[in-house]
Every structure is written in C-alpha cells, then in structure tokens.
Amino acid sequence: MKAPLAALLLMCLNAPAFAADNPVGFQTTNLPDTHNNRPLEMAVWYPAAATAKPKLIADNVVFIGVLAVPDAAPTPGKHPLVVLSHGYGGNWGKQAWLASALAQQGYIVAAVNHPGTTSQDRSAQAAAQLWQRPRDLSRAIDALLAQPEPFGAVDSGRIAVVGHSLGGWTVMETAGARFDPELFARDCSAHPTLVACTAYREMNPEGTPNGKEQLAADLSDKRVSAVVSLDLGLSRGFTDASLAVLPVRALVIAAGVPSADLPAQMESADMAKRLPKASTQYVEIRDASHFSFMSQCKPGAAAILDADVPGDSIICQDGPDARPRPIIQQQVITLISQFLAR
Numbered sequence: 001m002k003a004p005l006a007a008l009l010l011m012c013l014n015a016p017a018f019a020a021d022n023p024v025g026f027q028t029t030n031l032p033d034t035h036n037n038r039p040l041e042m043a044v045w046y047p048a049a050a051t052a053k054p055k056l057i058a059d060n061v062v063f064i065g066v067l068a069v070p071d072a073a074p075t076p077g078k079h080p081l082v083v084l085s086h087g088y089g090g091n092w093g094k095q096a097w098l099a100s101a102l103a104q105q106g107y108i109v110a111a112v113n114h115p116g117t118t119s120q121d122r123s124a125q126a127a128a129q130l131w132q133r134p135r136d137l138s139r140a141i142d143a144l145l146a147q148p149e150p151f152g153a154v155d156s157g158r159i160a161v162v163g164h165s166l167g168g169w170t171v172m173e174t175a176g177a178r179f180d181p182e183l184f185a186r187d188c189s190a191h192p193t194l195v196a197c198t199a200y201r202e203m204n205p206e207g208t209p210n211g212k213e214q215l216a217a218d219l220s221d222k223r224v225s226a227v228v229s230l231d232l233g234l235s236r237g238f239t240d241a242s243l244a245v246l247p248v249r250a251l252v253i254a255a256g257v258p259s260a261d262l263p264a265q266m267e268s269a270d271m272a273k274r275l276p277k278a279s280t281q282y283v284e285i286r287d288a289s290h291f292s293f294m295s296q297c298k299p300g301a302a303a304i305l306d307a308d309v310p311g312d313s314i315i316c317q318d319g320p321d322a323r324p325r326p327i328i329q330q331q332v333i334t335l336i337s338q339f340l341a342r
Contacts, residue, residue, distance in 0.1 A: 023050040024103040025072030026057050027150055031112075031143055038132060041113045042140055043092045045103035046151045047079060048072035057100075058093030062304055063295035065093075066100035074108075074152030080340070081144060081154045083137050084111035087165030087294075088199050088233075091118045094294045095164060097326075101333045107340075108151055110140045117166065117203070130205040134173040134219040137161055141223060160226040160340055164293045166199065168232020172271075175227035175248045176220040177238045181205075181212045184237030195261040196233035224248055228336055230293045231255045233262060235271040243274040250275055251339040253332060255293075256286035257319035283335055287322035291315045293332065296325045 025048030031040040043057075050072035059065025082102055084095050092111035099109040114133050116126025126132075144154050163171035173179065188197035205211045228251045229235075252275070254268035264284055272282035285292070294315060302313035318325055 022104040022106075023048045023054070023072065024066075024068040024100055025050060025074060025151070026068035026070050029143075029150070031139055033139070036132070038115055038126070038129075038136075040115070040136055040139060041092070042143065043099075043111050044144070044151045045096075045099045045109045047075040047103060047106050047108070049075050058096040058295065062297060062301040063093070064298055065295075066096045068100065068103075074150070076152075078153045078155040079106055079108045080158035080160070081141070082107050082109045082160045082162055082340070083140050084109065085133065085137060085161065085163035085167030085170040086111065086114065086118065087163075087167050088117050088203075089119055089122070090164070090167070090294070091120060095162075097295055097329055098162070098333060098336070102337070105337060108144065108154060110144055110151075112136050112140050114170075124204075127203045128205050128208045128211070129214075130203055131214040131217065131219060133166075133170040134221070137170065137174050138221045141221065156223065158225065158340075159223050160228065161221075161224050162228040162230070162336065163232065164230040165233055165290065168229035168268075169234040171227050172229055172232065172235070172238065172250075173219045174221050175224055175250065176218075176242065176246050178218065178242035179215050179234070179237045180239050181215050181237065183239065184234070187236045191236075191266070193261055194233075194236075194266065196236065196267070198261075200234065226340060227251070228339065229253065229268065229271075230332070231262070231264070231268060231288075231290050232271070233267060235267050238271065238274070240274055243271065244276065246275055246279070249279045249339070249342075250281070251336065252280065252282045253335060254282070254284045255288040255290050255319075256284045257289045257322075259290060262290055281339060285328060285331060287319035288328050288332075289314075289318050289322075292318045292322075292325055292328045296329070 025046050028043045050069040054067035054069050056065040116123045161171035226249045252272040254264035297316035302316045305312035
C-alpha cells in the first residue's frame with residue numbers, strides 16, 4: 001500500500017464516526033435508589049432531531065470517543081431498546097462505539113455503571129452484591145419506559161440486552177440463565193486459574209449474608225426478548241437446565257485469540273452448546289482478543305496504561321496479525337445489527 005493511502009486509511013479508522021443524516025443524541029442521568037443505597041449513573045444514546053454540532057463522548061487520553069449531540073431532542077415514534085452491561089472494572093464508556101452505532105440505526109441505547117465493579121467505583125461491599133447487576137439493567141429498562149420525553153419512546157416489544165465479559169454473565173442472567181454457586185465452586189476447584197474464578201473470589205459474593213441464595217435466585221426480566229454476550233465469563237456456573245430452556249434468542253460472540261485464563265472453548269463456546277440450537281447463534285472472531293470489545297486505544301495509550309499499572313497495556317492489544325480494532329468492531333456491529341433485526 002502506498003504511504004499516502006495508508007496514512008489516509010489510518011486517519012479514517014481513528015476518526016470518531018458520526019452520520020449527519022442519522023444524528024445521535026446523548027444524555028447522562030442518575031437513577032436514585034433509597035431502598036438498597038445503589039444509585040446508578042446511566043448514559044443514553046438515542047436517535048435525535050438535531051442540527052447542533054456534535055461533541056466527543058467517552059473520549060480521554062487512552063480511548064477514542066464517539067460523536068453525539070448532548071441533550072438533543074429525540075426523534076418521534078417508538079424505537080427498540082438495547083441496554084448494555086460493562087465488564088469487571090469497566091464503565092459505560094467502554095462500549096460507546098457499539099452504543100453510537102446502534103443509535104445511528106434507530107435504537108435507544110442505555111448503559112449503566114454497575115456500582116462496585118466500575119473503574120470509578122471499586123467498593124468491595126457493592127462488588128460483592130453480584131446479583132444486583134441484572135437488577136441494574138431492569139432498573140434502566142424501568143426508567144426508559146417511564147420517561148419517554150428525554151430519550152424517545154421505547155418499543156416495549158423489542159428490548160435487548162448486550163454485555164461484555166462480566167457484563168455477558170449479567171445479561172444472560174437477565175435473559176433467564178440461572179447461576180448455581182455450588183456448581184461454580186466445583187468447577188473452579190478443577191480450573192482455579194480461570195479469570196472468572198479469580199474475579200469471583202475477588203468480588204466474594206458468597207461472603208455476604210444470603211449470598212448464595214441471592215445468586216441462585218431468578219434474576220430474569222421477562223421484558224427482554226434478545227440477548228448478546230461478548231466474550232463472557234462465569235458461564236460455567238450456569239445450570240444446564242436453565243440454559244436449555246432460555247426463553248429468548250441469543251447471540252454468543254467469542255474472542256478467537258487463544259487465552260489461557262479465558263478460553264473461548266470453556267466459556268462462550270461451552271455455553272452456546274448448552275443453549276437451544278434453534279434460537280442460538282455462535283460466532284468466534286479469530287483475531288479478536290478479550291479487549292477487542294472495548295473502545296479503540298489512542299496512539300501512546302499503551303505506555304500510559306503501563307505507567308499507571310504495569311501490564312495494563314494488554315487492553316490495547318488485539319490478536320497477532322489482527323485487523324485494526326475498528327474493523328473487528330464493525331464486524332461485531334454488523335453481527336449484532338443483523339441478529340436484532342431478525
């Protein structure tokens with residue numbers, strides 16, 4: 001490839017996307033919770049009737065953000081809803097690339113920060129309440145159905161949930177999967193180095209009163225009609241019985257780059273085999289790493305991450321000889337768009 005063309009391609013790949021003919025609005029709001037003392041920060045992208053200049057959202061020294069018009073008026077009519085769940089230690093901005101793309105296609109997209117497991121809140125007490133994560137998504141759905149004015153009206157018959165990593169576990173619970181702490185403990189005794197096991201021990205949900213009972217409870221939301229997991233963890237604690245009768249359509253996407261502590265064959269692929277064949281689609285992206293589902297890193301981001309926490313530059317790494325992360329993510333967007341359209 002000639003140098004000028006290569007430079008142009010890199011500029012295009014690094015530029016935040018914004019379709020002028022499909023403007024995206026953006027707002028953040030807080031969902032109070034006096035009962036459980038678990039207020040939620042929620043970000044919402046939505047189809048907008050806007051002519052104002054867009055601004056960068058979720059952009060910082062490490063990650064490339066996306067363009068949207070803050071506080072824009074929503075477009076009229078009903079829109080399908082997608083609720084996103086971030087991974088352990090992430091936040092709502094890590095899947096902004098996906099939220100923006102779906103909003104341009106006509107979806108209202110909401111993402112919450114799960115207390116205790118975000119980059120901004122690592123409270124051990126909140127993290128231990130793992131069963132609250134699926135409930136966080138239900139609270140987001142409640143809020144969006146009750147408040148059509150700021151973000152647009154939701155088509156209550158088209159509600160999907162999408163989650164990455166621990167967020168993948170969260171959305172599967174929301175869709176109807178049931179977790180068995182005893183089953184998971186036995187599996188972790190056999191595979192103690194899996195990152196799902198080490199993260200679970202760090203969160204320590206069984207160290208809370210009635211933790212096992214809370215985790216084993218039905219945490220599903222019957223309003224959800226489709227679920228997408230992105231290289232999820234903790235799936236080996238799901239019961240065969242609950243997966244076999246999952247009542248919603250499922251798209252399971254796995255990172256194909258070999259991983260010693262989060263192998264696709266022991267997480268995403270294993271779960272997909274236990275789901276109903278007629279309503280499940282499984283895709284393994286050969287050059288995607290676990291972190292390919294997070295925002296694209298800026299030049300120099302790896303050094304910044306390692307200076308803060310040595311080894312964190314792995315967040316910016318995709319597979320060996322991988323396509324650029326924006327191209328991998330475009331494949332993910334296409335897969336999800338086609339799945340939800342069906």
